[in-house]
Amino acid sequence: MIYWWIGEGFATTEQIANDLFINLFVERFIEPMCKMGSFAVNIWKMDPFVRSLVIEIAKTSSFFDFDHDDDDDGNVTSRACLIANGLTKIQDFEKLNTLFNVNESILEFNPEFFSKMKKLFVLYLGRW
Known part of the structure; x- marks a missing residue:
């Protein structure tokens, strides 16, 4: 996501993109997940309702x-x-x-x- 945001011009540096990502977590738009057998966060999950709304806004x-x-x-x-x-x-x-x-x-x-x-x-x- 971070590199996508930089490529799209939403963020100009990795630090700004990281800050945006952290804000999504703090505001509870995304939540960290660990794959089975791992203690490190390696994927993030979005509430299905929020995801549907984001997709509709993107399409519109x-x-x-x-x-x-x-x-x-x-x-x-x-x-x-x-x-x-x-x-x-x-x-x-x-x-x-x-x-x-x-x-x-x-x-x-x-x-x-x-x-x-x-x-x-x-x-x-x-x-x-």
């Missing part, structure tokens, strides 16, 4: 297309997350400016896809 403001469909104007969103099927669901690489890998452990893609991403500003392939 045309900030993000969670379904990989065209928006009301027929334009493909400029942001995408790799969740399933990698880059195969993205229709228009030339309009893409933010690409985040959410949970793809193996990225299978044609290297030519990147040459089409002329407006790409944020590329986050994930951590393994």
